[in-house]
Amino acid sequence: MIDLEFLISTLSLGSLYALLALGLVLVYGILKLVNFAYGEYLMVGGYAIYLSATYLNAPWWLTLIFAVLGAVLVSYLTELVAFRPVRSKSPNALIITSFAVSMFLQNIVLILISSRARPVSLPAFFSARVTILGATTPVRNLVIIGVTVVLLTALSLIMKKTVLGMAMRAAADQFTTTRLMGVPANVVISAAFVMSGLLAGVASIFWVSRSASVDPLSGAAPLLIAFIAVVMGGMHSTVGAVVGGYVYGLIFNLLSITLPASMISYRDAFMFALVVLFLLFRPEGIVKRGYTEERVG
Amino acid sequence: MSGIQNITAFVKRHSTLPVLMVPIIIAGILISLFGSRLLIDVFTFFCISLSLALGAQMIIGNGGVLAWTHVGFVGIGAYVTGILVTPVSVKEMGVPNMYPFLVDLQMPVLPSIVVAGLVAAAIAAVIAYPLMRLNDFASVITLFATLVVIHVVMTQWDNVTNGPRTFFGLPQWTTLTIALIAAMLAIAVAYYFRESGLGLKLRATRDDRHAAAAIGINMINVRYLGFILSALVAGVSGGLWALYITSFSPKAFYMAEMFMLLAMLVIGGAGSVSGATAGAVVVSVARELLRQTESTINNAHVLPFEVYGLAQLVMAVLLVVVLIWRPSGVIGGQELRWPLFKRKDRAEDAAEQKLAA
Numbered sequence: 001m002i003d004l005e006f007l008i009s010t011l012s013l014g015s016l017y018a019l020l021a022l023g024l025v026l027v028y029g030i031l032k033l034v035n036f037a038y039g040e041y042l043m044v045g046g047y048a049i050y051l052s053a054t055y056l057n058a059p060w061w062l063t064l065i066f067a068v069l070g071a072v073l074v075s076y077l078t079e080l081v082a083f084r085p086v087r088s089k090s091p092n093a094l095i096i097t098s099f100a101v102s103m104f105l106q107n108i109v110l111i112l113i114s115s116r117a118r119p120v121s122l123p124a125f126f127s128a129r130v131t132i133l134g135a136t137t138p139v140r141n142l143v144i145i146g147v148t149v150v151l152l153t154a155l156s157l158i159m160k161k162t163v164l165g166m167a168m169r170a171a172a173d174q175f176t177t178t179r180l181m182g183v184p185a186n187v188v189i190s191a192a193f194v195m196s197g198l199l200a201g202v203a204s205i206f207w208v209s210r211s212a213s214v215d216p217l218s219g220a221a222p223l224l225i226a227f228i229a230v231v232m233g234g235m236h237s238t239v240g241a242v243v244g245g246y247v248y249g250l251i252f253n254l255l256s257i258t259l260p261a262s263m264i265s266y267r268d269a270f271m272f273a274l275v276v277l278f279l280l281f282r283p284e285g286i287v288k289r290g291y292t293e294e295r296v297g
Numbered sequence: 298m299s300g301i302q303n304i305t306a307f308v309k310r311h312s313t314l315p316v317l318m319v320p321i322i323i324a325g326i327l328i329s330l331f332g333s334r335l336l337i338d339v340f341t342f343f344c345i346s347l348s349l350a351l352g353a354q355m356i357i358g359n360g361g362v363l364a365w366t367h368v369g370f371v372g373i374g375a376y377v378t379g380i381l382v383t384p385v386s387v388k389e390m391g392v393p394n395m396y397p398f399l400v401d402l403q404m405p406v407l408p409s410i411v412v413a414g415l416v417a418a419a420i421a422a423v424i425a426y427p428l429m430r431l432n433d434f435a436s437v438i439t440l441f442a443t444l445v446v447i448h449v450v451m452t453q454w455d456n457v458t459n460g461p462r463t464f465f466g467l468p469q470w471t472t473l474t475i476a477l478i479a480a481m482l483a484i485a486v487a488y489y490f491r492e493s494g495l496g497l498k499l500r501a502t503r504d505d506r507h508a509a510a511a512i513g514i515n516m517i518n519v520r521y522l523g524f525i526l527s528a529l530v531a532g533v534s535g536g537l538w539a540l541y542i543t544s545f546s547p548k549a550f551y552m553a554e555m556f557m558l559l560a561m562l563v564i565g566g567a568g569s570v571s572g573a574t575a576g577a578v579v580v581s582v583a584r585e586l587l588r589q590t591e592s593t594i595n596n597a598h599v600l601p602f603e604v605y606g607l608a609q610l611v612m613a614v615l616l617v618v619v620l621i622w623r624p625s626g627v628i629g630g631q632e633l634r635w636p637l638f639k640r641k642d643r644a645e646d647a648a649e650q651k652l653a654a
Contacts, residue, residue, distance in 0.1 A: 034438065097617055097620055100612075
């Protein structure tokens with residue numbers, strides 16, 4: 001059961017989930033915003049592929065660039081238009097705003113395009129199968145592992161070596177103090193949203209490639225996965241998010257092969273029950289980091 | 298003499314109740330006498346929405362707990378009522394996989410609604426016990442996760458809910474009069490809850506949990522009780538809703554509906570019963586107008602595609618605008634009183650309004 005095939009599929013699933021979780025945590029770390037609209041950035045990425053392929057006849061590599069750009073743009077715009085004016089209000093107001101933004105994006109797509117799923121064409125080599133050391137797997141599984149390694153390396157270099165990265169890390173720890181040191185809040189927060197959108201855009205390519213279609217509600221599932229992964233990994237660090245993503249991929253694959261067929265449909269419920277247990281017994285997640293969220297009791 | 302004085306004092310002190318109730322009752326009487334079929338439907342639905350929103354206000358507004366689960370408890374109430382009230386023959390046909398003992402269960406309507414509320418409250422009591430300890434991010438995510446779990450169970454447990462398919466065959470029992478009475482009861486319950494010792498403690502924990510703890514308030518306990526009471530109201534309202542709609546599927550108890558409830562609370566102001574009531578009025582009117590607009594556009598075929606989701610789109614924009622412009626809602630955190638614009642404790646209200654934001 002646990003063979004190379006399982007390993008590759010777990011790694012690729014984990015990579016996708018790690019990207020999802022990381023995008024969510026980047027914004028949460030700085031703004032303490034649980035961004036319900038995050039799933040919609042992926043949905044927008046999917047529609048960007050569909051629209052550019054259908055109406056512009058763009059080649060496949062260009063559609064993928066459009067997907068990332070679309071997600072980045074929408075992420076940045078939502079920050080500018082909705083989150084920035086509400087930022088100074090209560091945390092609940094910010095969360096409700098993100099829920100409203102999510103509803104807005106879903107319904108604007110519903111009105112302008114359609115409620116029906118749209119096909120998303122991805123290059124044929126994505127789903128071509130290759131055999132390595134006796135394990136057969138679609139190429140996209142290998143691509144996403146590679147892409148994730150590159151993105152994670154790049155991101156950690158940005159966070160460690162550049163002034164912006166240092167400012168972001170400082171802001172995630174002590175936002176007020178960081179501002180007092182002369183770091184402009186708007187720039188740091190916008191940067192977090194842009195990076196979050198970038199990760200969502202890249203993830204959207206691999207997300208839609210699995211079902212080869214996109215519909216207005218297709219942001220819900222990745223959002224839930226990002227939530228679970230973040231909680232399991234630890235919501236106060238980017239490392240935690242990545243770890244959470246891979247652990248989620250592992251548990252998901254294990255549940256898929258161990259749960260009896262009649263229980264498979266309850267898999268989401270199991271995952272969420274697990275989250276609740278995690279929060280109760282290890283509220284700081286797998287990766288612990290200095291400051292943790294306060295609990296009432 | 299003292300009796301009359303007592304009554305006057307009572308009315309003065311609780312003038313919020315008549316201020317909120319009288320206009321709605323008058324509107325209800327006028328609509329039931331002169332209103333068109335459509336208007337009666339809209340008003341009945343408004344009354345049900347109002348009791349849903351007020352149930353949510355009890356915990357979201359007073360406790361500051363973003364109880365995403367609320368719409369799930371509404372669903373539980375609806376299904377329990379459906380199972381208890383629907384005739385056996387209809388259940389046998391409509392829900393072929395239902396457990397035999399559930400098929401045989403039958404009850405008159407009123408006790409069924411009470412049982413619906415109690416079941417919702419009991420489930421809330423079980424799941425909320427661990428959840429109320431959590432705060433901020435953890436609280437939001439777990440409550441949201443709980444809604445997802447409730448939804449998954451509703452769509453998968455076809456021995457009880459008929460799975461993702463429609464549950465149908467309920468008698469239409471909820472009329473304008475019944476919905477109106479229920480809404481008035483909901484206003485009274487939500488108002489007295491807010492003014493009660495428990496409600497006051499809950500508001501204290503919302504405003505400053507450390508200060509509340511310092512004066513000996515057990516935050517977990519008050520949240521827990523508030524959550525259960527709110528679920529009780531949700532279950533009863535869900536039963537009334539089900540007996541009005543008569544057929545429904547799990548889709549009706551998920552994000553889109555929760556969004557409408559949140560919109561009511563946020564637009565009017567979650568901090569007070571008056572705010573939630575005003576929000577329910579605004580959202581109900583806007584929703585109906587937008588639905589009319591939608592069908593007009595679709596029937597006229599002026600656009601090459603069908604328009605759906607206009608109501609949610611506009612509500613989302615409205616919600617963000619209200620949060621930016623007046624985060625405590627249009628009414629704010631205080632209750633409306635008589636006389637409307639002469640409040641003795643203005644300073645206290647202002648402080649509360651600021652904190653409720």
